[in-house]
Amino acid sequence: MPSGLIALLDDVALIAKTASASIDDVAAAAGRAGSKTAGVIIDDAAVTPSYVTGLDPSRELPIIWKITKGSLKNKLIFLLPAALLLSQFAPWLIYPILMLGGSYLAFEAVEKILEKITGDHHGEKTLIQADTPAELEARQVSGAVRTDFILSAEIMAITLNELTSQGLVEGIWMQAGALAIVAVAVTLIVYGSVGLIVKLDDIGLHMAKGEGGSAAFGRRLVAFVPKLLKFLSVVGTAAMLWVGGSIILHGFHELHFLEFVYDWVHAAADAIAGENAVGQWIVNTLGAAIVGFIWGFIIVQVVTRTFGHHPLHGGGEPVKDAH
Template sequence: MPTGLVALLDDISVIAKASAASIDDIAVAAGRAGTKTAGVVIDDAAVTPSYVTGLSPARELPIIWKITKGSLKNKLVFLLPAALLLSEFLPQAIVWLLLLGGSFLAYEGAEKVMEKLGFGKHGETLEDEITDPVAFENERVGGAIRTDFILSAEIMAIALAEVASESLVMRGAVLALVAVVVTIAVYGAVGLIVKLDDIGLHLTKKASSAAQAFGRFLLRFVPKLLVTLSIVGTVAMLWVGGHIVVDSLHKLGWDGLYDPIHGAEVAVAGMTGAAGGVAGWLTATALSAVVGLILGAIIAFVVHKVFKIGADKAH
């Protein structure tokens, strides 16, 4: 009996050590994959506050929570199984899905630019009279979740590329960990950003003069921050969308856009010395955004003028 018990305890010890090692491996792989997605994560955080800007403060966190749940559903229910199945059985299809996703992001960003320039509105905006607040909120949440789906697909695709040589189980574990951590980080930050003005108002009522001064600073700063994030979010849609399209076409063997953009990035980096890395990246980013704007504008024209989708709203 003691021998059997000792043997059992030894087996449990070995299994526990193996499990701990696996968890460590998953964490390391997830960290490696997560660092590669940093740019898209920042874009996601910049885009999302625009969906609650101008709405009732009481609805801000509930809306963020709805979007958070939608984002987790996007990643864990739809994208994770799809990514694993495609990586296992049809890896060549992933680039085509990314190409479609990038085009959609470019369309969303270009549509916002066109609206700002007076080329018509597509759907209700905050400038319109909101006759059905519930329907308007649902439209905002739906739009945010659709945009999140594309950004999440890019995050999952980048993470998948980093662990492509791992086993199916390891790939699944890493993607799940990246999905949860990224979602919590992004929407936690967004929730804090949209409540900064409430925090500022609360601080202005404190007895401390320092707290009151900081509260007043937040009240002045937050509206400017939200406007800036709205602009950054639109640019991010164009940049990420354009980048995905250019990179996807490159992987498919067509370098008509990739070569000149990459060449400009290298040339600028070479001319700017110590700042070469940043200057080169900004050059590639700007050119990718231009590609996104042109492509998105073409898609928007076809959608709204040729197929007349949403044309009744474009007044």
């Protein structure tokens, strides 16, 4: 009996050790896969503050919390099961879907660049017409969650591709765990950062009412927030070009379509940087961004001639103040 009990305890210990290792594997895989989504995350963080611009400051955090819940719902209820179904029954669809997402990122980045150059801001998000503050808030949240769905789909597709192509985890439940970790972590990072960013000016104004160094720091903080938002917008646009271009390049290679473009970029990296890893990364990143810009520019021309404006932004109706 004692020997049986000892054997049972050994089995329990082995199961616990295996489960612990599995959790560690999932966490490590999630970390590696999540790092590949950096460009989309930065853009998401740069875009979201626009949805609370012009609204009652007391409603900023509640609105961001509503968007956060909508984002989690997008990822965990809709996109995670869809990603698992793809990995099990149609893995060949992952790269075409990634290409669509990469094309969208490149298109958005190029559109932003062209708007800055030409001064034509028809694609900018504006406050949607509404009769009451509550209706305006509901529409802003709805618009933000719709945009988040597209970015979240790209995040989940990138993560799934990283998990499957690199063999980081095996089995549907391990994949589900890694995808869930990335989904929750990315959402909390993005919207936690957004919540802090939109409240920085309020923090600065509060500090500015004090005295001495605190007041001076508060004034500097208030002046810094617009510069931070502008910086995030620039970095987000650059990241979209890089990530979108990288996805498109790898798609060319995997789908054997325009594969010579992929070969040119990597040949340029070898010729310019040789075996220098940092140099290789820089050249490949610049090459991907150039490819993203060219690809995005072509799509912008097609969309503009077809719709006359960004189909997701609408015609840019004038703002109607709900207050």
